[in-house]
Amino acid sequence: MNPVIKIDGLSFGYEFGDSVLKDIYLEISPGEMVALVGQNGAGKTTLVKHLIGLLRPPAGKVRVADLDVANTRVSKLSRQVGYVFQNPDHQIFHDTVQAEVAFGLNNLGLPREEVEPRVTAALSDVGLEHLANENPQRLSRGQRQRVALASVLALRTPVIVLDEPTTGQDYQERKQIMALVEQLNKAGHTIVFITHDMSLVAHYASRVVVLCQGQIILDGDTREVFRQTDKLAESLLLPPQVTVLANQLNEPLNTSVSPVILSVDEMQEYLQRVREVKRNGAGD
Ligand SMILES: Nc1ncnc2c1ncn2[C@@H]1O[C@H](COP(=O)(O)OP(=O)(O)OP(=O)(O)O)[C@@H](O)[C@H]1O
Numbered sequence: 430m431n432p433v434i435k436i437d438g439l440s441f442g443y444e445f446g447d448s449v450l451k452d453i454y455l456e457i458s459p460g461e462m463v464a465l466v467g468q469n470g471a472g473k474t475t476l477v478k479h480l481i482g483l484l485r486p487p488a489g490k491v492r493v494a495d496l497d498v499a500n501t502r503v504s505k506l507s508r509q510v511g512y513v514f515q516n517p518d519h520q521i522f523h524d525t526v527q528a529e530v531a532f533g534l535n536n537l538g539l540p541r542e543e544v545e546p547r548v549t550a551a552l553s554d555v556g557l558e559h560l561a562n563e564n565p566q567r568l569s570r571g572q573r574q575r576v577a578l579a580s581v582l583a584l585r586t587p588v589i590v591l592d593e594p595t596t597g598q599d600y601q602e603r604k605q606i607m608a609l610v611e612q613l614n615k616a617g618h619t620i621v622f623i624t625h626d627m628s629l630v631a632h633y634a635s636r637v638v639v640l641c642q643g644q645i646i647l648d649g650d651t652r653e654v655f656r657q658t659d660k661l662a663e664s665l666l667l668p669p670q671v672t673v674l675a676n677q678l679n680e681p682l683n684t685s686v687s688p689v690i691l692s693v694d695e696m697q698e699y700l701q702r703v704r705e706v707k708r709n710g711a712g713d
Contacts (some may be wrong), residue, residue: 430458430459431459431495432456432457432458432459432492433457433458433459433493433494433587433588433619434455434456434457434480434491434492434493434588434619434621435455435456435457435491435492435493436453436454436455436456436476436479436486436490436491436492437454437489437490437491437492438452438453438454438490439452439453439454439476439479439486439487439490439491440452440453441475441479441484441486443475448643449472449475449643450472450475450476450479450643451642451643451644452644453476453643453644453645454645455638455645455648457619457621458619459587459617459619460614460617460618460619461619461620461635461636462610462611462614462619462620462622462633462634462635462636463620463621463622463634463635463636463637463638464622464623464624464629464630464633464634464636464637464638464651465477465621465622465623465638465640466623466624466625466627466630466637466638466639466640466664466666467639467640467641467664467666468641468664468665468666471640471641471642471643471664472640472642472643473592473623473640474515474592474623476640477512477590477592477621477623479491479498480493480498480510480512480588480590480621481493481498481503481506481507481510481512481590482498482501482502482503482506483503483512485498485499486498486499487499488500493506493509493510493588494509494510494587494588496509504536504537507533507536507537507584507586508537508584508586509586509587509588510586510587510588510589510590511581511582511584511586511588511589511590512581512589512590512591512592513574513577513578513581513589513590513591513592513594514577514592515592515593515596515623517570517573517574517576517577518573520577520580521565521566521573521576521577521580523565524564525561525562525563525564525565526552526557526560526561526562526563526564526565526568526576526579527548527552527561527562529565529576529580530548530551530552530576530579530580530583531544531545531548531583532580533580533581533583533584534547534548534583534584537584547583547585548561548579548583549561550583551579551580551582551583552579554579554582554609555575555576555578555579555582555605555606555609556575556605557572557575557576557579560572569597570596570597571597571598571599571602574594574595574596574597574598575598575602575606578591578594578606578609582609582613586618587617587618587619588618588619588620588621589610589613589618589619589620589621590620590621590622591610591620591621591622591623592622592623593623593624593625594606594607594610594622594624595607595624595626595629603626603629607629607632607633610622610633611633622634627655627666627667627668627669628669628670628671630651630669631651631655631668631669631671631672631691631692632691632692634651635650635651636648636649636650636651637649637650637651637654637655639654639660639661639664639666640664641663641664646660646663646664647660647661651691652688652689652691653689655668655669655672655689655691656689658673658676668689669691669692671690671691671692671693671695671696672689672690672691674690674696675688675689675690675696675699678703
């Protein structure tokens with residue numbers, strides 16, 4: 430299957446600054462759910478801005494849905510890739526939540542009969558339908574984040590990029606947002622999300638890309654990436670607490686099983702297995 434995102438040797442530096450991205454190669458297939466992680470300033474946002482034409486890559490370096498980003502109008506690209514900004518205030522300009530979510534759809538020239546149900550559905554998905562007529566500036570940061578998310582959901586693009594989508598959300602809201610993102614992924618959307626929350630990565634991503642000082646230092650299956658604790662440490666990242674705990678328990682128990690545990694449920698199963706190994710050993 431052709432990759433839906435293909436980055437071929439992308440390097441970039443802001444004017445008057447050091448190099449921020451160094452020779453990035455990345456291919457993402459349709460339907461993948463990829464977490465992009467790395468410490469502050471690693472270049473994550475800079476990288477994804479190249480996917481939506483906010484930063485212009487050199488010709489031929491970045492392709493999204495078979496479009497060369499360098500030579501494609503942002504309006505055309507926005508039918509293929511939606512981007513939820515890290516800071517919702519960089520995205521929200523209208524006086525009502527409804528108008529904000531409708532904006533992108535109106536820009537695409539969709540008829541009103543299509544715009545209205547899409548706005549209603551997107552607001553309902555993020556749990557904000559009751560605030561449709563509210564001024565976004567009067568909402569909390571977490572609610573504004575969800576308005577920004579709804580605006581992108583309404584576009585129904587095949588690729589959705591989310592830059593720290595759960596910032597400012599409480600536990601329930603984080604779960605709600607990520608469940609929604611997971612649902613979109615199951616419906617066939619390719620998802621790239623940036624986060625600092627490794628438990629979200631463990632729970633939702635099937636693949637993790639680790640950026641460190643503008644370079645990809647790890648890229649692979651989530652479990653395999655979390656196995657590489659030394660490499661993660663280079664980027665000052667730790668696997669989820671439950672993964673670290675399982676690794677520490679494994680050493681003194683010296684079981685032959687050394688899986689990478691990604692959740693509390695997996696931990697319970699793992700401890701059950703360890704008990705069995707010990708019980709069987711005691712009976713020998
Ligand atoms: N508009 C800009 N002009 C100049 N330098 C910038 C600009 N935006 C980002 N930078 C610099 O580029 C580097 C990478 O920033 P970027 O925001 O891509 O990192 P990040 O990994 O997304 O960080 P964070 O996790 O803090 O959001 C940083 O050193 C940052 O200061």
